[in-house]
Amino acid sequence: MTVERWGIFELTLSGPADGNPYVEVELTAEFQYRNRIVAVDGFYDGDGAYKIRFSPDREGTWWYRTSSNAPALDGRAGEFLVGPPGQGNHGPVRAVGGWRFEYADGTRHESYGTTCYHWTHTGDEDHERRTLESLAASPFNKVRMCLLPTAAMTPPRIAFAGDTPGQLDPTRFDPEFFRHFEGRIADLLELGIEADVIIFHPYDKGHWGVDNLTPEQDRFLVRYVVARLAAFRNVWWSMSNEFDFNKAKTMIDWDRLLQYLQRIDPYRRLASIHNGTAMFEHASIYDFGKPWTTHQSIQHWDAGLTAEWRMRHPKPVVLDELGYEGDIDRRWGNLTGREITRRFWEGMTRGGFVGHGECYVDTEHRWISSGGTLIGESPERIAFLRSIIDQGPADWIAARDRGYRLDYFGDRRPAYYDVELDDHDHRVEIIDTWAMTVEPLPGVFRGRCRIPLGRTDLAVRISR
Amino acid sequence: MTVERWGIFELTLSGPADGNPYVEVELTAEFQYRNRIVAVDGFYDGDGAYKIRFSPDREGTWWYRTSSNAPALDGRAGEFLVGPPGQGNHGPVRAVGGWRFEYADGTRHESYGTTCYHWTHTGDEDHERRTLESLAASPFNKVRMCLLPTAAMTPPRIAFAGDTPGQLDPTRFDPEFFRHFEGRIADLLELGIEADVIIFHPYDKGHWGVDNLTPEQDRFLVRYVVARLAAFRNVWWSMSNEFDFNKAKTMIDWDRLLQYLQRIDPYRRLASIHNGTAMFEHASIYDFGKPWTTHQSIQHWDAGLTAEWRMRHPKPVVLDELGYEGDIDRRWGNLTGREITRRFWEGMTRGGFVGHGECYVDTEHRWISSGGTLIGESPERIAFLRSIIDQGPADWIAARDRGYRLDYFGDRRPAYYDVELDDHDHRVEIIDTWAMTVEPLPGVFRGRCRIPLGRTDLAVRISR
Incomplete structure (x- = not known):
């Protein structure tokens, strides 16, 4: 059985169904990858069924061993292989x-x-x-x-x-x-x-x-x-x-x-x-x-x-x-x-x-x-x-230091926006956030620039 | 000379022009109405002119007497009559x-x-x-x-x-x-x-x-x-x-x-x-x-x-x-x-x-x-x-207890406004705060009422 990385390994065990298993039965498991051990609680799923779910974060072989005050659930051990994440699985x-x-x-x-x-x-x-x-x-x-x-x-x-x-x-x-x-x-x-x-x-x-x-x-x-x-x-x-x-x-x-x-x-x-x-x-x-x-x-x-x-x-x-x-x-x-x-x-x-x-x-x-x-x-x-x-960059706030800006004006409508750019060539685009349009301003920009605005709901994107 | 209530009585005196009169010359006056005394500072107005301005808050006869370290300005006394406030004068x-x-x-x-x-x-x-x-x-x-x-x-x-x-x-x-x-x-x-x-x-x-x-x-x-x-x-x-x-x-x-x-x-x-x-x-x-x-x-x-x-x-x-x-x-x-x-x-x-x-x-x-x-x-x-x-009433917030309401919705546009009125008959008006219109809703309202809204910039006025 192979589980994908960040997927779910699930173990189902049979155990006591009488009394109140939610309260009376303790069930945990340790999952081990090389020298790392992760402790996980199991849970009662009704009708005498007990489950242990685990999401492994490393590829390779994992071992597990259960502990319980119910003999039928105690000391169950095994191993499974964790393979690469599937399509669209980027982890948590x-x-x-x-x-x-x-x-x-x-x-x-x-x-x-x-x-x-x-x-x-x-x-x-x-x-x-x-x-x-x-x-x-x-x-x-x-x-x-x-x-x-x-x-x-x-x-x-x-x-x-x-x-x-x-x-x-x-x-x-x-x-x-x-x-x-x-x-x-x-x-x-x-x-x-x-x-x-x-x-x-x-x-x-x-x-x-x-x-x-x-x-x-x-x-x-x-x-x-x-x-x-x-x-x-x-x-x-x-x-x-x-x-x-x-x-x-x-x-x-x-x-x-x-x-x-x-x-x-x-x-x-x-x-x-x-x-x-x-x-x-x-x-x-x-x-x-x-x-x-x-x-x-x-x-x-x-x-x-x-x-x-x-x-x-x-x-x-x-x-x-x-x-x-x-x-x-x-x-x-x-x-x-x-x-x-x-x-x-x-x-x-x-x-x-x-x-x-x-x-x-x-x-x-x-x-x-x-x-x-x-x-x-x-x-x-x-x-x-x-x-x-x-x-834009994933760290769009920090990226200001690298010449990327996404400045938003919301319900404000300055006639223009004065901005001081460094000596790199920059591209400037006017984004209408309501009409959903992106309008590049012609030419390249550097130094002190005046960007015409004059209506609400605009953003300005500047990039090198 | 008659001064209107809450108007200005102004006394001009001649005094020393040498040195620095702003610093060196002290000038005050006491204005008295019956048994009430109000102390007022005078001021230097340049070119040897000193002024004392006073705004009386009672009608009737006021007396005044100046005090100063400059003999020419000291001990000047007089009286004046204060009459009713003029047109548009409601006091401070x-x-x-x-x-x-x-x-x-x-x-x-x-x-x-x-x-x-x-x-x-x-x-x-x-x-x-x-x-x-x-x-x-x-x-x-x-x-x-x-x-x-x-x-x-x-x-x-x-x-x-x-x-x-x-x-x-x-x-x-x-x-x-x-x-x-x-x-x-x-x-x-x-x-x-x-x-x-x-x-x-x-x-x-x-x-x-x-x-x-x-x-x-x-x-x-x-x-x-x-x-x-x-x-x-x-x-x-x-x-x-x-x-x-x-x-x-x-x-x-x-x-x-x-x-x-x-x-x-x-x-x-x-x-x-x-x-x-x-x-x-x-x-x-x-x-x-x-x-x-x-x-x-x-x-x-x-x-x-x-x-x-x-x-x-x-x-x-x-x-x-x-x-x-x-x-x-x-x-x-x-x-x-x-x-x-x-x-x-x-x-x-x-x-x-x-x-x-x-x-x-x-x-x-x-x-x-x-x-x-x-x-x-x-x-x-x-x-x-x-x-x-x-x-509306001058105390329009407190007047809610007397059935007056002026409720404003701003950039919000609820489809309707549910309001619980008492057993009096109430008039309800929809005010468009941007178009500047007041639209009375037909009929009278009492008890639980649903007032249709559905666009922004509206206010509702309710009155008995």
């Missing part, structure tokens, strides 16, 4: 060079997120397929998606056993729910899309009882989630959405959960936590100086602050929420496509990464809630932005 | 009720500021007249204007004696400069426009030597300015523009200057101090909890934060600078008229007051620098906003 995304992302094989990665919080919770497979088709045709390469349901939802299954509100059993999970959920993560992986898995959120209102569990129950869930999902190389962890809105938990609870996650995740996947609205003083943005976060997942309307967040911490700035395109009557959900496009340009040209969302009244499903079909004006402009970024 | 503007302004006679006052920093420094009387004509035709009722020149200017005179850079004599003033300057303040008074006099600014760069004077020299200037100008009822004090950009002064210097101003100003005119750019953490906004400030003079791009500043301190929020309409290549000077209009609506509907500015490349003078002619698209929209505000 990681934070590099301070503020950038990169795939593990060194391929550049810029994050263009979107949000479909509960697209896997509708129970409608056609709808899920439409969502995947929409994502495949979109510029987005990351989806924020929740593990747990909200109070308003009636999903066919939830993560815990007991699918009726108030009947939830926090000591058992629903393997069927997880098989479905990880199937969608695998679908995203096929499409080259990162799954930004939101473990907790504050929207339960006492309905299912999933946002005010005890610290032990929280860790029990996190451990199971990591055992099942961490092996998918496209998984990112978002410990909570709008964590500061959860009144049942304190900052210390979140710190401990993130520390716990960091300790048990064998791959140290990208991990962060997302604040609720923090328009003033930024008080509720998590302190991303804490070493158990890999990137800054921020909700704030003002993408113009990206440079400030970069100054705060040398970690990628991901503006996962800065308002959504749409026309619903909630403050966060009625921006025009033009405004969302502006915020993407604003954040990206300052060295951040921006997340999209859409919520129109006249759609069967709201994209941000459950996916479906995109009807807004911003996605094609975000695709255009992505093509512009792709044409 | 003051802060009331936490966050509002009001004239002393109780007439409502909302502040619609504009900025013409050095409109009195051009030496061109035609230009000054054009500026006054523009202001008279505009919606603006306050002008921010600097006392001191910038490094780049060549004004015919400056506040201090010695009109050549480097030759400035900080122990003597130029009465001719002040006569001209106060003439313009009087012109504004005629037009019912407040003069927001900016005493210091940080733009001197060592040229004239006026932004790095000693604390004693600063107080010497402030005292002279107060003696000359405080009697004009339309004067507001702005101790400095962008005070935090002045590296020669510390926060303690500004505190002391504002305390000093509060102590010597017989009328306690409106007084504040204006920060430089403070986009992040608001660190450089002055602490307006300090009791020697009457209102919050703020530079910040985000008028949406108005409610937050209101929460901070129960003092009027005046967003004197949030970017200017224009097309110059400075970040602060190339907003569209639409964006400035939005920021005005945003600030006003949240209970703040917003300041305007304009700077187009293709104008002989930049309005914000020296006045002249307004060519932008925002002034007529600000006039429209002012007409809408004028039609």
Whole structure:
């Protein structure tokens, strides 16, 4: 059996089905490559089946050996060969060079997120397929998606056993729910899309009882989630959405959960936590100086602050929420496509990464809630932005020192833009970010130059 | 001789002209109305002339008596009658009720500021007249204007004696400069426009030597300015523009200057101090909890934060600078008229007051620098906003409790707006803030109502 590098090796074992295997049966495995050993938790998948998933990061021979308090699962050993990554497999995304992302094989990665919080919770497979088709045709390469349901939802299954509100059993999970959920993560992986898995959120209102569990129950869930999902190389962890809105938990609870996650995740996947609205003083943005976060997942309307967040911490700035395109009557959900496009340009040209969302009244499903079909004006402009970024250097902020500039003017419309270039010959192009055109100015430029502008939504690209 | 209430009583005396009268001659006067005594500084006006200006706030007989170390100026006494205020004289503007302004006679006052920093420094009387004509035709009722020149200017005179850079004599003033300057303040008074006099600014760069004077020299200037100008009822004090950009002064210097101003100003005119750019953490906004400030003079791009500043301190929020309409290549000077209009609506509907500015490349003078002619698209929209505000209650924020609402949606375009009204009958109007139209919805509204919107730049006015 050969596994591709950064793929998944999965071992299935039979063991005890009586009592509560989730609580009573301990199962771990050590995977060894040369002198390196990685410890991994197994998980109970129901009906007496136990699984151990592992994603190897080196090519060659790996050995494994299980440990368990159940004799049938203990001391099982074997080896397998890891071959080169397959087509389109660049490994997991990681934070590099301070503020950038990169795939593990060194391929550049810029994050263009979107949000479909509960697209896997509708129970409608056609709808899920439409969502995947929409994502495949979109510029987005990351989806924020929740593990747990909200109070308003009636999903066919939830993560815990007991699918009726108030009947939830926090000591058992629903393997069927997880098989479905990880199937969608695998679908995203096929499409080259990162799954930004939101473990907790504050929207339960006492309905299912999933946002005010005890610290032990929280860790029990996190451990199971990591055992099942961490092996998918496209998984990112978002410990909570709008964590500061959860009144049942304190900052210390979140710190401990993130520390716990960091300790048990064998791959140290990208991990962060997302604040609720923090328009003033930024008080509720998590302190991303804490070493158990890999990137800054921020909700704030003002993408113009990206440079400030970069100054705060040398970690990628991901503006996962800065308002959504749409026309619903909630403050966060009625921006025009033009405004969302502006915020993407604003954040990206300052060295951040921006997340999209859409919520129109006249759609069967709201994209941000459950996916479906995109009807807004911003996605094609975000695709255009992505093509512009792709044409430039991966480190487009640092590349200013090498004569590359991508300067964006947004809702401003200076009559001209004076710029001081060095003695190299430079090419200057006017980019209309709304009309999606690139107009090269004739000739070459050096020294002090005046570039005519005079309308809104322009960017200027300068390169040697 | 009769003086109108809140007008100016002026006494001119002859005294010593030798030596340095600015430094050597002390002159004060006590003005008495019944059992109330107000102490006022006199000032030297050159050529042996000394003046005492006083603005009485009560009708009836006032007595005065001078004190001086110069015998010719000492012990001069007299009385005068104060009559009712003349047409259009509502007294000085003051802060009331936490966050509002009001004239002393109780007439409502909302502040619609504009900025013409050095409109009195051009030496061109035609230009000054054009500026006054523009202001008279505009919606603006306050002008921010600097006392001191910038490094780049060549004004015919400056506040201090010695009109050549480097030759400035900080122990003597130029009465001719002040006569001209106060003439313009009087012109504004005629037009019912407040003069927001900016005493210091940080733009001197060592040229004239006026932004790095000693604390004693600063107080010497402030005292002279107060003696000359405080009697004009339309004067507001702005101790400095962008005070935090002045590296020669510390926060303690500004505190002391504002305390000093509060102590010597017989009328306690409106007084504040204006920060430089403070986009992040608001660190450089002055602490307006300090009791020697009457209102919050703020530079910040985000008028949406108005409610937050209101929460901070129960003092009027005046967003004197949030970017200017224009097309110059400075970040602060190339907003569209639409964006400035939005920021005005945003600030006003949240209970703040917003300041305007304009700077187009293709104008002989930049309005914000020296006045002249307004060519932008925002002034007529600000006039429209002012007409809408004028039609509503003076305390339009508090009036929500009485069924009045003016809700603004800006660049957002919800399809509809759901609002819960009480059992009174309400009128609902859709205001297009850009097209300047008011469209009443047919019928009366009560209880839960859905108001159709669906495009940007709308406001909804609801009233019983």
